[in-house]
Amino acid sequence: MPEYEYAFLAITRVRTEFVALADGTELALDNRGVEAVLAAYFDERVVPEVHRRDAEADSAWQRGLDEFASQVQVVHRTVKTGVLGPREDRVNLVFPDGSEAEVYPEEINEEIARRYSTQQRKPSPRSLAFEQWLAEAGATTRWRVEWHATLYMDDGAREVRLQTPRGWTYGAPLDAIVPLLNELGRRRWRLVTVDEDKGLYAGIESANSAAPVRIRYTFARERL
Numbered sequence: 001m002p003e004y005e006y007a008f009l010a011i012t013r014v015r016t017e018f019v020a021l022a023d024g025t026e027l028a029l030d031n032r033g034v035e036a037v038l039a040a041y042f043d044e045r046v047v048p049e050v051h052r053r054d055a056e057a058d059s060a061w062q063r064g065l066d067e068f069a070s071q072v073q074v075v076h077r078t079v080k081t082g083v084l085g086p087r088e089d090r091v092n093l094v095f096p097d098g099s100e101a102e103v104y105p106e107e108i109n110e111e112i113a114r115r116y117s118t119q120q121r122k123p124s125p126r127s128l129a130f131e132q133w134l135a136e137a138g139a140t141t142r143w144r145v146e147w148h149a150t151l152y153m154d155d156g157a158r159e160v161r162l163q164t165p166r167g168w169t170y171g172a173p174l175d176a177i178v179p180l181l182n183e184l185g186r187r188r189w190r191l192v193t194v195d196e197d198k199g200l201y202a203g204i205e206s207a208n209s210a211a212p213v214r215i216r217y218t219f220a221r222e223r224l
Helices: 036-071 105-120 131-136 174-186
Strands: 004-020 024-027 073-080 085-096 100-105 139-152 156-160 190-201 209-222
Touching: 004 036, 004 156, 024 036, 036 131, 085 105, 085 174, 100 105, 131 190, 174 209
Parallel strands: none
Antiparallel strands: 004 024, 004 139, 004 209, 073 085, 085 100, 139 156, 190 209
């Protein structure tokens, strides 16, 4: 006599709350509350991104400075200080635009950077406070209906992703459920029973439409 094994698939309608930002980012809400979720996102995502952009801007400026410096002519010479004074080293810098500057040897890099800064301002690190970002983020609390699927087998339970079709509003999302059932069928699972719970919701043509809120499938197959 064949020996069977069983599986159980539960598909549940869930109201999911989240925080939406003006740039389209969605943050799942949990028991920490809205402000804590936003603060965590700010610390984990926004601040590192600001630092990354600052570093990129600084690197780009430094590359421009290096390119500018390579085009500066550096002419070393000595000059006599006063009638009886000693001779001292000086440097004439000739810039790409033809202008010149006389500096001491130790001032070469500083003067080149100063001159380049008049053409290309050196970027300053951004100082972004959480309150400032929050005022600009356009955060709003929203909710939507989702369907969560959980598959129970001998080795435990696991969440199964359901691709809810775009434009779906209520009722069981059959377009998302059918591929999942077909996949279980390809793995030799045979559907044994189907049960569902229903709830009343405002429908398209009626103030009270009955729609599934929970669907339970039982499967069986012969053990290999």
